[in-house]
Amino acid sequence: MKWLLRLIVLAALTLGPLIAHAVQPAEMLSDPKLEARARAISTGLRCLVCQNESIDESNATLAHDIRVLVRERLLAGDSDEQIRNFLVSRYGNFILLKPPFEPGTYLLWLTPLILLLAGGGAIYLNTRRKPPPAPANLTSTEATKLAQIVGHTDDH
Structure with missing residues:
Protein backbone atom coordinates (compact mmCIF):
# COMPACT_ATOMS: atom_id res chain seq x y z
CA MET A 1 0.00 0.00 0.00
CA LYS A 2 2.90 2.37 0.74
CA TRP A 3 4.25 1.83 -2.78
CA LEU A 4 0.94 3.02 -4.24
CA LEU A 5 1.03 6.19 -2.14
CA ARG A 6 4.65 6.79 -3.19
CA LEU A 7 3.71 6.26 -6.83
CA ILE A 8 0.85 8.76 -6.57
CA VAL A 9 3.09 11.36 -4.89
CA LEU A 10 5.80 10.81 -7.50
CA ALA A 11 3.27 11.20 -10.33
CA ALA A 12 1.87 14.38 -8.78
CA LEU A 13 5.34 15.89 -8.35
CA THR A 14 6.35 14.93 -11.87
CA LEU A 15 3.18 15.93 -13.71
CA GLY A 16 2.09 18.83 -11.50
CA PRO A 17 4.27 21.49 -13.13
CA LEU A 18 3.04 20.45 -16.56
CA ILE A 19 -0.56 21.29 -15.74
CA ALA A 20 0.05 24.28 -13.46
CA HIS A 21 -1.17 27.53 -14.96
CA ALA A 22 -1.80 30.86 -13.34
CA VAL A 23 -4.68 31.70 -15.66
CA GLN A 24 -7.74 32.39 -13.54
CA PRO A 25 -11.21 31.24 -14.62
CA ALA A 26 -12.39 34.85 -14.70
CA GLU A 27 -9.75 35.63 -17.33
CA MET A 28 -10.79 32.83 -19.67
CA LEU A 29 -12.79 33.57 -22.78
CA SER A 30 -16.09 31.78 -23.35
CA ASP A 31 -15.14 30.92 -26.95
CA PRO A 32 -12.86 27.84 -26.78
CA LYS A 33 -11.10 28.73 -30.05
CA LEU A 34 -10.25 32.24 -28.88
CA GLU A 35 -9.14 30.89 -25.50
CA ALA A 36 -6.87 28.37 -27.24
CA ARG A 37 -5.35 31.22 -29.30
CA ALA A 38 -4.90 33.29 -26.13
CA ARG A 39 -3.10 30.38 -24.46
CA ALA A 40 -0.91 29.81 -27.51
CA ILE A 41 0.10 33.47 -27.52
CA SER A 42 0.61 33.76 -23.76
CA THR A 43 2.84 30.68 -23.53
CA GLY A 44 5.31 32.46 -25.83
CA LEU A 45 5.37 35.68 -23.80
CA ARG A 46 7.82 36.23 -20.94
CA CYS A 47 6.65 37.46 -17.57
CA LEU A 48 8.54 40.74 -17.16
CA VAL A 49 8.52 40.31 -13.37
CA CYS A 50 9.55 36.66 -13.09
CA GLN A 51 11.63 36.67 -16.30
CA ASN A 52 12.01 32.90 -16.43
CA GLU A 53 8.45 31.82 -17.04
CA SER A 54 5.65 32.63 -19.42
CA ILE A 55 2.80 34.93 -18.50
CA ASP A 56 0.60 31.85 -18.69
CA GLU A 57 2.46 30.34 -15.71
CA SER A 58 3.10 33.50 -13.68
CA ASN A 59 1.03 34.78 -10.79
CA ALA A 60 2.51 38.29 -11.05
CA THR A 61 0.06 41.17 -11.40
CA LEU A 62 1.75 42.38 -14.58
CA ALA A 63 1.45 38.89 -16.12
CA HIS A 64 -2.27 38.93 -15.28
CA ASP A 65 -2.63 42.35 -16.91
CA ILE A 66 -0.87 41.16 -20.08
CA ARG A 67 -3.03 38.00 -20.22
CA VAL A 68 -6.14 40.19 -19.99
CA LEU A 69 -4.74 42.53 -22.65
CA VAL A 70 -4.11 39.59 -25.01
CA ARG A 71 -7.70 38.43 -24.57
CA GLU A 72 -9.07 41.95 -25.08
CA ARG A 73 -7.14 42.31 -28.33
CA LEU A 74 -8.36 38.88 -29.50
CA LEU A 75 -11.94 39.98 -28.84
CA ALA A 76 -11.22 43.18 -30.78
CA GLY A 77 -10.30 41.04 -33.79
CA ASP A 78 -6.50 41.34 -33.80
CA SER A 79 -4.48 38.51 -35.32
CA ASP A 80 -1.91 36.63 -33.25
CA GLU A 81 0.90 38.46 -35.06
CA GLN A 82 -0.73 41.87 -34.46
CA ILE A 83 -0.96 41.10 -30.74
CA ARG A 84 2.70 40.02 -30.57
CA ASN A 85 3.77 43.11 -32.54
CA PHE A 86 1.77 45.35 -30.21
CA LEU A 87 3.38 43.81 -27.13
CA VAL A 88 6.88 44.01 -28.67
CA SER A 89 6.32 47.68 -29.52
CA ARG A 90 5.27 48.28 -25.93
CA TYR A 91 7.79 46.10 -24.04
CA GLY A 92 10.51 45.28 -26.59
CA ASN A 93 11.73 41.87 -27.77
CA PHE A 94 12.40 40.94 -24.15
CA ILE A 95 8.73 40.02 -23.76
CA LEU A 96 9.16 37.18 -26.25
CA LEU A 97 10.45 33.92 -24.79
CA LYS A 98 12.02 33.24 -28.20
CA PRO A 99 13.14 36.61 -29.57
CA PRO A 100 13.81 36.88 -33.33
CA ARG A 128 48.45 20.44 -26.98
CA ARG A 129 50.63 22.16 -24.39
CA LYS A 130 54.22 20.91 -24.42
CA PRO A 131 55.26 18.98 -21.35
CA PRO A 132 57.61 20.90 -19.08
CA PRO A 133 61.27 20.25 -19.75
CA ALA A 134 62.90 17.56 -17.65
CA PRO A 135 64.90 18.97 -14.77
CA ALA A 136 68.61 19.18 -15.43
CA ASN A 137 70.90 16.78 -13.58
CA LEU A 138 72.75 18.18 -10.59
CA THR A 139 76.36 19.10 -10.97
CA SER A 140 78.86 17.35 -8.68
CA THR A 141 79.13 20.50 -6.54
CA GLU A 142 75.33 20.69 -6.17
CA ALA A 143 75.14 16.99 -5.38
CA THR A 144 77.78 17.38 -2.65
CA LYS A 145 75.95 20.37 -1.13
CA LEU A 146 72.66 18.46 -1.23
CA ALA A 147 74.24 15.48 0.48
CA GLN A 148 75.64 17.75 3.19
CA ILE A 149 72.25 19.41 3.72
CA VAL A 150 70.41 16.10 3.83
CA GLY A 151 73.05 14.60 6.07
CA HIS A 152 72.96 17.72 8.24
CA THR A 153 69.15 17.55 8.72
CA ASP A 154 69.40 13.89 9.73
CA ASP A 155 71.53 14.86 12.72
CA HIS A 156 68.76 16.99 14.24
Missing part, protein backbone atom coordinates in the same frame (compact mmCIF):
# COMPACT_ATOMS: atom_id res chain seq x y z
CA PHE A 101 17.30 36.42 -34.76
CA GLU A 102 18.14 39.97 -35.77
CA PRO A 103 21.06 42.38 -35.22
CA GLY A 104 19.77 43.46 -31.82
CA THR A 105 19.64 39.87 -30.56
CA TYR A 106 22.70 38.34 -32.26
CA LEU A 107 24.67 38.39 -29.01
CA LEU A 108 21.81 36.73 -27.15
CA TRP A 109 21.55 33.92 -29.69
CA LEU A 110 25.27 33.49 -30.39
CA THR A 111 26.67 33.66 -26.83
CA PRO A 112 26.17 29.92 -26.14
CA LEU A 113 27.97 29.03 -29.38
CA ILE A 114 30.78 31.49 -28.64
CA LEU A 115 31.22 30.07 -25.14
CA LEU A 116 31.20 26.50 -26.48
CA LEU A 117 33.84 27.33 -29.09
CA ALA A 118 35.97 29.21 -26.54
CA GLY A 119 35.78 26.30 -24.11
CA GLY A 120 36.62 23.80 -26.85
CA GLY A 121 39.53 25.98 -27.96
CA ALA A 122 40.83 26.22 -24.39
CA ILE A 123 40.62 22.43 -23.98
CA TYR A 124 42.36 21.91 -27.32
CA LEU A 125 45.17 24.32 -26.48
CA ASN A 126 45.56 22.82 -23.02
CA THR A 127 45.91 19.29 -24.37
Whole structure:
Protein backbone atom coordinates (compact mmCIF):
# COMPACT_ATOMS: atom_id res chain seq x y z
CA MET A 1 0.00 0.00 0.00
CA LYS A 2 2.90 2.37 0.74
CA TRP A 3 4.25 1.83 -2.78
CA LEU A 4 0.94 3.02 -4.24
CA LEU A 5 1.03 6.19 -2.14
CA ARG A 6 4.65 6.79 -3.19
CA LEU A 7 3.71 6.26 -6.83
CA ILE A 8 0.85 8.76 -6.57
CA VAL A 9 3.09 11.36 -4.89
CA LEU A 10 5.80 10.81 -7.50
CA ALA A 11 3.27 11.20 -10.33
CA ALA A 12 1.87 14.38 -8.78
CA LEU A 13 5.34 15.89 -8.35
CA THR A 14 6.35 14.93 -11.87
CA LEU A 15 3.18 15.93 -13.71
CA GLY A 16 2.09 18.83 -11.50
CA PRO A 17 4.27 21.49 -13.13
CA LEU A 18 3.04 20.45 -16.56
CA ILE A 19 -0.56 21.29 -15.74
CA ALA A 20 0.05 24.28 -13.46
CA HIS A 21 -1.17 27.53 -14.96
CA ALA A 22 -1.80 30.86 -13.34
CA VAL A 23 -4.68 31.70 -15.66
CA GLN A 24 -7.74 32.39 -13.54
CA PRO A 25 -11.21 31.24 -14.62
CA ALA A 26 -12.39 34.85 -14.70
CA GLU A 27 -9.75 35.63 -17.33
CA MET A 28 -10.79 32.83 -19.67
CA LEU A 29 -12.79 33.57 -22.78
CA SER A 30 -16.09 31.78 -23.35
CA ASP A 31 -15.14 30.92 -26.95
CA PRO A 32 -12.86 27.84 -26.78
CA LYS A 33 -11.10 28.73 -30.05
CA LEU A 34 -10.25 32.24 -28.88
CA GLU A 35 -9.14 30.89 -25.50
CA ALA A 36 -6.87 28.37 -27.24
CA ARG A 37 -5.35 31.22 -29.30
CA ALA A 38 -4.90 33.29 -26.13
CA ARG A 39 -3.10 30.38 -24.46
CA ALA A 40 -0.91 29.81 -27.51
CA ILE A 41 0.10 33.47 -27.52
CA SER A 42 0.61 33.76 -23.76
CA THR A 43 2.84 30.68 -23.53
CA GLY A 44 5.31 32.46 -25.83
CA LEU A 45 5.37 35.68 -23.80
CA ARG A 46 7.82 36.23 -20.94
CA CYS A 47 6.65 37.46 -17.57
CA LEU A 48 8.54 40.74 -17.16
CA VAL A 49 8.52 40.31 -13.37
CA CYS A 50 9.55 36.66 -13.09
CA GLN A 51 11.63 36.67 -16.30
CA ASN A 52 12.01 32.90 -16.43
CA GLU A 53 8.45 31.82 -17.04
CA SER A 54 5.65 32.63 -19.42
CA ILE A 55 2.80 34.93 -18.50
CA ASP A 56 0.60 31.85 -18.69
CA GLU A 57 2.46 30.34 -15.71
CA SER A 58 3.10 33.50 -13.68
CA ASN A 59 1.03 34.78 -10.79
CA ALA A 60 2.51 38.29 -11.05
CA THR A 61 0.06 41.17 -11.40
CA LEU A 62 1.75 42.38 -14.58
CA ALA A 63 1.45 38.89 -16.12
CA HIS A 64 -2.27 38.93 -15.28
CA ASP A 65 -2.63 42.35 -16.91
CA ILE A 66 -0.87 41.16 -20.08
CA ARG A 67 -3.03 38.00 -20.22
CA VAL A 68 -6.14 40.19 -19.99
CA LEU A 69 -4.74 42.53 -22.65
CA VAL A 70 -4.11 39.59 -25.01
CA ARG A 71 -7.70 38.43 -24.57
CA GLU A 72 -9.07 41.95 -25.08
CA ARG A 73 -7.14 42.31 -28.33
CA LEU A 74 -8.36 38.88 -29.50
CA LEU A 75 -11.94 39.98 -28.84
CA ALA A 76 -11.22 43.18 -30.78
CA GLY A 77 -10.30 41.04 -33.79
CA ASP A 78 -6.50 41.34 -33.80
CA SER A 79 -4.48 38.51 -35.32
CA ASP A 80 -1.91 36.63 -33.25
CA GLU A 81 0.90 38.46 -35.06
CA GLN A 82 -0.73 41.87 -34.46
CA ILE A 83 -0.96 41.10 -30.74
CA ARG A 84 2.70 40.02 -30.57
CA ASN A 85 3.77 43.11 -32.54
CA PHE A 86 1.77 45.35 -30.21
CA LEU A 87 3.38 43.81 -27.13
CA VAL A 88 6.88 44.01 -28.67
CA SER A 89 6.32 47.68 -29.52
CA ARG A 90 5.27 48.28 -25.93
CA TYR A 91 7.79 46.10 -24.04
CA GLY A 92 10.51 45.28 -26.59
CA ASN A 93 11.73 41.87 -27.77
CA PHE A 94 12.40 40.94 -24.15
CA ILE A 95 8.73 40.02 -23.76
CA LEU A 96 9.16 37.18 -26.25
CA LEU A 97 10.45 33.92 -24.79
CA LYS A 98 12.02 33.24 -28.20
CA PRO A 99 13.14 36.61 -29.57
CA PRO A 100 13.81 36.88 -33.33
CA PHE A 101 17.30 36.42 -34.76
CA GLU A 102 18.14 39.97 -35.77
CA PRO A 103 21.06 42.38 -35.22
CA GLY A 104 19.77 43.46 -31.82
CA THR A 105 19.64 39.87 -30.56
CA TYR A 106 22.70 38.34 -32.26
CA LEU A 107 24.67 38.39 -29.01
CA LEU A 108 21.81 36.73 -27.15
CA TRP A 109 21.55 33.92 -29.69
CA LEU A 110 25.27 33.49 -30.39
CA THR A 111 26.67 33.66 -26.83
CA PRO A 112 26.17 29.92 -26.14
CA LEU A 113 27.97 29.03 -29.38
CA ILE A 114 30.78 31.49 -28.64
CA LEU A 115 31.22 30.07 -25.14
CA LEU A 116 31.20 26.50 -26.48
CA LEU A 117 33.84 27.33 -29.09
CA ALA A 118 35.97 29.21 -26.54
CA GLY A 119 35.78 26.30 -24.11
CA GLY A 120 36.62 23.80 -26.85
CA GLY A 121 39.53 25.98 -27.96
CA ALA A 122 40.83 26.22 -24.39
CA ILE A 123 40.62 22.43 -23.98
CA TYR A 124 42.36 21.91 -27.32
CA LEU A 125 45.17 24.32 -26.48
CA ASN A 126 45.56 22.82 -23.02
CA THR A 127 45.91 19.29 -24.37
CA ARG A 128 48.45 20.44 -26.98
CA ARG A 129 50.63 22.16 -24.39
CA LYS A 130 54.22 20.91 -24.42
CA PRO A 131 55.26 18.98 -21.35
CA PRO A 132 57.61 20.90 -19.08
CA PRO A 133 61.27 20.25 -19.75
CA ALA A 134 62.90 17.56 -17.65
CA PRO A 135 64.90 18.97 -14.77
CA ALA A 136 68.61 19.18 -15.43
CA ASN A 137 70.90 16.78 -13.58
CA LEU A 138 72.75 18.18 -10.59
CA THR A 139 76.36 19.10 -10.97
CA SER A 140 78.86 17.35 -8.68
CA THR A 141 79.13 20.50 -6.54
CA GLU A 142 75.33 20.69 -6.17
CA ALA A 143 75.14 16.99 -5.38
CA THR A 144 77.78 17.38 -2.65
CA LYS A 145 75.95 20.37 -1.13
CA LEU A 146 72.66 18.46 -1.23
CA ALA A 147 74.24 15.48 0.48
CA GLN A 148 75.64 17.75 3.19
CA ILE A 149 72.25 19.41 3.72
CA VAL A 150 70.41 16.10 3.83
CA GLY A 151 73.05 14.60 6.07
CA HIS A 152 72.96 17.72 8.24
CA THR A 153 69.15 17.55 8.72
CA ASP A 154 69.40 13.89 9.73
CA ASP A 155 71.53 14.86 12.72
CA HIS A 156 68.76 16.99 14.24
